[in-house]
Amino acid sequence: MSSAVELQSEPNVIELCTLPGADPAAAIAALRPLVGEAAGAGEADAERLAAHLVSLARTYSTEPFTPLEAARHGLGVERPEFRRLLDAFGRIPQLRTAVERGPAGKYWTNTVLPVERTGALDAALNGKPAFPNSVGLYPGPTCMFRCHFCVRVTGAKYEASSVAGGNEMFASIIDEVPLDNPQLMYLSGGLEPLTNPGLGELITRAARRGLKLTLYTNSFALTEQTLARQPGIWDVHAIRTSLYGLNDEEYQATTTKRAAFSRVKKNLLRFQELRQERPDAPRLGFSYIILPGRAHRLLDLVDHIAELNAAAPDRPLEFLTLREDYSGRPDGKLPAAERAQMQEALAAFDEKVRALTPTLYVDYGYALESQRMGVDAELLRIRPETMRPTAHPQVAVQVDLLGDVYLYREAGFPDLKGADRYIAGRVTPDTSLAEVVERFVTERRAVEPMPGDEYFLDGYDQVINARLNQMTADVAAGWADVRGFLR
Numbered sequence: 001m002s003s004a005v006e007l008q009s010e011p012n013v014i015e016l017c018t019l020p021g022a023d024p025a026a027a028i029a030a031l032r033p034l035v036g037e038a039a040g041a042g043e044a045d046a047e048r049l050a051a052h053l054v055s056l057a058r059t060y061s062t063e064p065f066t067p068l069e070a071a072r073h074g075l076g077v078e079r080p081e082f083r084r085l086l087d088a089f090g091r092i093p094q095l096r097t098a099v100e101r102g103p104a105g106k107y108w109t110n111t112v113l114p115v116e117r118t119g120a121l122d123a124a125l126n127g128k129p130a131f132p133n134s135v136g137l138y139p140g141p142t143c144m145f146r147c148h149f150c151v152r153v154t155g156a157k158y159e160a161s162s163v164a165g166g167n168e169m170f171a172s173i174i175d176e177v178p179l180d181n182p183q184l185m186y187l188s189g190g191l192e193p194l195t196n197p198g199l200g201e202l203i204t205r206a207a208r209r210g211l212k213l214t215l216y217t218n219s220f221a222l223t224e225q226t227l228a229r230q231p232g233i234w235d236v237h238a239i240r241t242s243l244y245g246l247n248d249e250e251y252q253a254t255t256t257k258r259a260a261f262s263r264v265k266k267n268l269l270r271f272q273e274l275r276q277e278r279p280d281a282p283r284l285g286f287s288y289i290i291l292p293g294r295a296h297r298l299l300d301l302v303d304h305i306a307e308l309n310a311a312a313p314d315r316p317l318e319f320l321t322l323r324e325d326y327s328g329r330p331d332g333k334l335p336a337a338e339r340a341q342m343q344e345a346l347a348a349f350d351e352k353v354r355a356l357t358p359t360l361y362v363d364y365g366y367a368l369e370s371q372r373m374g375v376d377a378e379l380l381r382i383r384p385e386t387m388r389p390t391a392h393p394q395v396a397v398q399v400d401l402l403g404d405v406y407l408y409r410e411a412g413f414p415d416l417k418g419a420d421r422y423i424a425g426r427v428t429p430d431t432s433l434a435e436v437v438e439r440f441v442t443e444r445r446a447v448e449p450m451p452g453d454e455y456f457l458d459g460y461d462q463v464i465n466a467r468l469n470q471m472t473a474d475v476a477a478g479w480a481d482v483r484g485f486l487r
C-alpha cells in the first residue's frame with residue numbers, strides 16, 4: 001500500500017470504528033474528506049468509498065486472516081475499485097489503527113506484524129531458506145508433573161546419558177544464532193527445562209552473546225539449592241512460570257503432584273527475596289490458563305501475585321499471560337452464560353489488578369482480549385487440510401535434547417506418536433541448525449498432514465499457518481503486491 005499522507009481528521013471516531021457498539025455512520029462521515037484527498041474522489045464517490053473502508057476495517061479487525069478476494073466479494077466491488085480502496089486504506093493511518101485496536105487486534109500486534117517486519121513470512125511463502133526467527137530450545141530430559149492436558153507420553157523421557165551431548169549441541173546453536181534479534185531464542189519444553197543440570201551454563205553462554213532468553217518453567221525445581229548449583233540461571237532475561245492452580249488441591253487435580261502449589265509458592269517467595277538483592281535479576285511472571293468454570297479464580301490470582309510482590313516490594317512481578325482453555329469446545333465458542341461470567345470476571349480482575357498490582361503487565365492473548373470487549377472470539381481452527389506440508393521453519397523451530405529440529409511447538413516430546421514426521425533434521429557436530437533448515441527448505445521437503453496432526457501446532461503456530469494460507473491465497477488471486485492486507 002502507498003505511504004500515509006498527513007491528513008486532518010477526527011481520529012477517534014475512525015480509530016474506534018471497529019469496537020463493539022461503535023457508530024459506523026460517524027466514522028464514515030469523518031472519513032469522507034480524508035477519502036476525497038487519499039483517493040482523489042468526488043463527493044458522491046467519497047461517501048461510497050468511506051463506507052467500504054469502514055467495512056474493510058471491521059472485517060480485518062475481527063477476521064484478520066480473510067483472503068483479499070473474500071473481502072472484495074463481501075463488499076461486492078470489482079477489482080479496480082477494490083484496488084482503489086486498498087490504496088486509500090494504506091494512506092489513512094487511522095484505519096490501520098482501527099484494525100489493530102479491534103477485537104482481534106492482538107493477532108496483528110502480537111504476532112503477525114512483528115513477524116512480517118522480519119521478512120520470515122516472505123521467506124516461508126517463497127520457499128527461501130532463512131535462519132528461523134524464533135528458536136525454542138527444549139533442554140528438559142524429564143518432568144516431575146503429569147498435567148492432564150499435556151500431550152506428553154506418560155513415562156517417556158530422555159536418557160540421562162543424552163544430557164551432556166545435548167548441552168554441547170545446544171551450546172553450538174547458541175553460538176550460531178545471528179545477533180540482530182536478541183529475543184530470538186527461548187527455553188521451554190517439551191519437558192521441564194529445570195530438570196537439566198547444565199541449564200545455568202547454557203543461559204550464561206547465551207547471555208554473554210547478548211541473547212535475552214525467556215525460561216518457561218513450572219518452577220517446582222526453582223529452589224535455592226538449584227540456584228546455588230546453577231548460578232547461571234540468574235543470567236536469564238525472564239522466567240515465566242506456568243501456574244496450574246492457586247492451591248494444592250487445584251494443582252494436584254491438574255498436575256497429579258501433591259503439595260505442589262505450596263512448593264512452587266515457597267520457591268517463588270524465596271526467589272523474590274533473592275531478586276530484591278540483585279538489580280539485574282530476571283524479570284518474573286506467570287502464565288495462567290483459565291480452566292472452564294474457573295474464571296472467578298482470577299481474583300485469587302491477583303492476591304497470589306500481591307503476596308509475592310510483598311516479599312520484594314521493590315521488585316513486583318512484571319508480567320502475566322492469561323489464556324483460556326478451549327480444548328473442550330470444538331467450535332471455539334463459549335456458551336452465553338459462561339461468556340457473561342467470563343466478561344464479568346475479567347472486569348473484576350482488571351479492577352483488582354489496578355488496585356493491588358498496578359505495575360503488572362497483563363497479556364490477555366487473542367481470545368480473551370476480544371471477550372473483554374464483549375465479542376465472542378472464534379479461535380483459529382487449523383485442520384489437517386489447512387496445514388501446510390512445508391510448515392514454516394523460517395519463522396520458528398524447536399530443538400530437543402537429541403538435536404532433533406521440530407517444525408511445530410507441541411511436537412517436541414519424546415515418543416509422541418506421529419511427531420517424528422515433523423522433525424526437519426538433526427543438529428549434530430557436523431550439521432548446524434542453519435544447515436538443517438536450509439536442507440529442509442531447498443530440498444522442498446514436505447510432510448503430508450494426517451488427522452490429529454493439527455494438535456502439534458500451538459496457538460502461535462496456528463496464527464503463522466493461517467497467515468501463510470492467507471498470503472498464498474492473495475498471491476494466487478493476483479494481489480501479490482498487497483498480500484496479507486496489513487504488513
Ligand code: SF4
Nearest residue numbers: 143145146147150191
Ligand atoms: S504441561 Fe509442562 S509441567 Fe505439565 S506435564 Fe507437561 S511438560 Fe510437565
